[in-house]
Structure formats: structure tokens, C-alpha cells
Amino acid sequence: MTLMLEEIDCPLCGDGPSRLVVESPDNQWGVTGVFRAVQCQRCGHVYMNPRPTQETIAACYPDNYGPHQNLPRSQESAAAVPGSTMGLADAEESRPWYLRYLPLRYIPGLKRLYEWLLDDRSQWVPEAHRTGSERPAAFELGCAAGAYLSQLQQQGWIVRGVEPGEQPAATARAAGLDVTTGTLDSVSVETEAFDFAASWMVIEHVPSPRITLSDLYRLLKPGGRLAISVPNAGSWESRFFGSAWDAWDLPRHLHHFSPRSLRRLLLECGFERVTIIHQRNVLNIIGSLGIALTRRQPDSRLGQWLLRYPHAPRLWLQLLLVPVTFGLAFVRQGGRLTVIARRPGLPHTPADQTVETDQTQGTV
Numbered sequence: 001m002t003l004m005l006e007e008i009d010c011p012l013c014g015d016g017p018s019r020l021v022v023e024s025p026d027n028q029w030g031v032t033g034v035f036r037a038v039q040c041q042r043c044g045h046v047y048m049n050p051r052p053t054q055e056t057i058a059a060c061y062p063d064n065y066g067p068h069q070n071l072p073r074s075q076e077s078a079a080a081v082p083g084s085t086m087g088l089a090d091a092e093e094s095r096p097w098y099l100r101y102l103p104l105r106y107i108p109g110l111k112r113l114y115e116w117l118l119d120d121r122s123q124w125v126p127e128a129h130r131t132g133s134e135r136p137a138a139f140e141l142g143c144a145a146g147a148y149l150s151q152l153q154q155q156g157w158i159v160r161g162v163e164p165g166e167q168p169a170a171t172a173r174a175a176g177l178d179v180t181t182g183t184l185d186s187v188s189v190e191t192e193a194f195d196f197a198a199s200w201m202v203i204e205h206v207p208s209p210r211i212t213l214s215d216l217y218r219l220l221k222p223g224g225r226l227a228i229s230v231p232n233a234g235s236w237e238s239r240f241f242g243s244a245w246d247a248w249d250l251p252r253h254l255h256h257f258s259p260r261s262l263r264r265l266l267l268e269c270g271f272e273r274v275t276i277i278h279q280r281n282v283l284n285i286i287g288s289l290g291i292a293l294t295r296r297q298p299d300s301r302l303g304q305w306l307l308r309y310p311h312a313p314r315l316w317l318q319l320l321l322v323p324v325t326f327g328l329a330f331v332r333q334g335g336r337l338t339v340i341a342r343r344p345g346l347p348h349t350p351a352d353q354t355v356e357t358d359q360t361q362g363t364v
């Protein structure tokens with residue numbers, strides 16, 4: 001399939017005039033072309049323009065596209081590498097010898113410390129019993145092969161997923177998960193049926209984030225919660241690395257958000273209590289270093305290793321980088337954001353009684 005591009009007006013406000021933000025080839029998967037992200041002069045939204053037509057967009061995703069490879073994991077391996085997006089085989093293999101032989105569970109508090117250090121907060125797993133619902137139901141848009149859905153299931157959620165990739169969706173079904181191949185346009189999902197909806201690193205890929213977020217709003221019961229994650233184009237990373245920032249990820253990322261722009265969009269879609277969490281995650285930085293290095297020396301083995309690192313993180317380096325990840329999240333400069341919001345609820349539902357801290361001071 002040949003990739004075709006089309007000029008569009010701002011996908012959020014419909015206005016035409018924009019200014020160039022970044023121009024870059026495909027740094028990660030080698031799709032031919034030079035691609036651009038622009039900023040709308042009216043509403044400030046940053047989006048890819050021209051962008052892939054919906055008919056040919058599959059040409060941007062190779063068969064071995066990293067995020068499609070995440071497999072459902074056993075409970076044991078999920079505990080071994082909390083918050084990781086690695087498949088089972090990777091997780092076992094990358095678990096260093098000192099963790100394989102160290103009887104972590106016999107040392108009080110050590111396992112919890114280890115899990116806390118490595119929890120980058122990228123995929124929040126809420127507690128099912130706190131919904132007050134008899135059959136707490138969760139939905140995931142873009143569930144790939146079902147790794148996160150199986151985590152939810154282990155926590156007591158009844159899960160349902162939608163995934164556009166045929167191969168990962170089939171893998172998820174083979175693991176016994178209720179997953180349909182398609183998108184929210186093509187698949188019918190019951191409305192007001194879910195206590196929780198998640199969509200990790202997906203909203204930046206869809207044609208209209210406003211339509212997708214509004215669709216997710218409708219799937220939620222009143223009082224239900226939404227959790228999403230996106231790269232943070234408002235962080236220092238994007239300015240520092242310029243066109244080598246790996247989360248521009250052109251031509252796959254059609255939208256680029258800052259904490260402020262995403263919060264505004266969620267409020268416009270009807271959500272309330274928007275909580276912005278800066279992930280403890282430096283994968284963008286490592287990938288961007290790889291892009292910068294391979295641009296100078298295409299054969300650099302270190303460059304290639306750094307470039308692929310975000311798709312196969314090593315535990316020893318993740319542990320080594322803990323001070324950096326905590327520091328950047330503390331100063332609210334995380335390169336990836338997890339955002340939690342709520343569909344306004346009916347009065348006196350159990351969800352209303354949940355008190356939460358709103359950490360919404362935008363940094364951009």
C-alpha cells in the first residue's frame with residue numbers, strides 16, 4: 001500500500017492558518033517522505049499536516065510495530081516488571097540474575113520498594129471495588145494484544161477492548177479476552193456501560209481526538225472515569241531535541257498535546273476533575289538520543305540500540321535512571337502524561353464520594 005497525504009484544516013477548531021512547528025522524516029520505522037507538524041493560529045492545537053489519508057494510514061504501521069507486540073502476561077511476570085510494556089518472554093529474559101535468585105518476597109518491604117521505584121505511572125490500574133458497582137466494567141480503546149486488559153481482569157474488572165490491528169486483536173482473543181477488531185467508528189459498543197475507560201498512547205493517533213474523547217465519554221456511566229496517556233509536546237524534551245524528539249513520531253502521531261491543551265479539550269468534551277500526572281519515564285529521551293546519534297552516524301551500534309530501547313527497556317538501566325525519572329516528574333517536565341478525568345456523575349453515587357486531589361497546575 002502506498003501512503004497518500006492530504007492537507008487538512010485544524011482537526012479541533014476547523015480553522016486553516018497555521019505555522020510550521022517541526023519537519024522530519026520517519027525516524028523510527030523508515031516510512032518514505034518528509035512530514036510536518038503545524039500549530040493552529042487560532043486554537044493553538046499542534047497537528048500533522050498534510051497527514052495520511054484514512055484509506056492508506058496502515059502503510060505507516062509496519063507488521064512488527066512495537067506497541068502491537070505486547071502480550072497478555074501472567075500474574076507472576078506482571079509483578080516482576082510493574083508498569084512495563086514488555087511481553088512475557090522479554091520480561092523474564094531481562095530480569096537480572098540478582099532478582100531471579102534474590103528471595104525478594106522474604107525481605108520485608110523490598111519488593112514493594114522495587115515496584116514503587118519502577119512504577120512509571122504510565123498505565124494506572126484502578127481498584128475495581130471502589131466503583132461500588134456489582135459488576136465493575138472496564139473498556140480499553142487500542143488494547144493491542146491485551147496486556148493491560150489482562151491486568152485489569154486480574155484486579156476484578158470485567159473487561160472489553162477494541163483494537164484496530166487484526167493481528168494483536170486476534171492474539172488478545174486467543175488469550176480469552178473480549179476484544180473486537182476495529183475502531184469506535186466501526187464497532188458498536190454499549191453506551192453508559194463502563195465504570196472505567198482507558199486508552200494508552202492512542203489519542204495522538206486518531207483522526208479527531210474530540211470525536212474519540214466524546215465517544216469514550218458516552219461509553220462511561222455517569223461518574224465513570226477515563227484514563228489516557230499521551231506524549232507531552234509541551235515539555236522541555238520537544239524543544240531540546242527539536243526534530244529529533246522521538247515522540248513526534250511522524251507520520252504516526254497526528255496530534256501533539258501539552259498538559260494545558262489536553263485539559264482544555266477534555267473539559268470541552270464534558271469531562272470534569274481532570275488530573276494530570278507526569279510519568280516517571282525517560283524513554284523519549286533515550287529514543288531521541290538514538291535518533292540524534294544515528295543521524296550523524298547511521299551505522300552507530302549505540303545509536304541503533306538507543307533508538308530501539310523504548311520498545312525493549314532493560315531493567316538495570318530503568319533502575320539506574322530512577323533519580324532522573326523522579327526528578328523530571330517532580331518538576332512537572334515528564335515527557336509523557338497520564339491524564340485521569342471523570343464523566344460528571346449523578347448525585348449520591350459511590351463514585352461521588354471518592355475524594356481526590358486535583359493536581360492540575362499546567363506547566364505550559
Ligand SMILES: [Zn+2]
Pocket residue numbers: 010011012013014015040041042043044045
Ligand atoms: Zn485550531
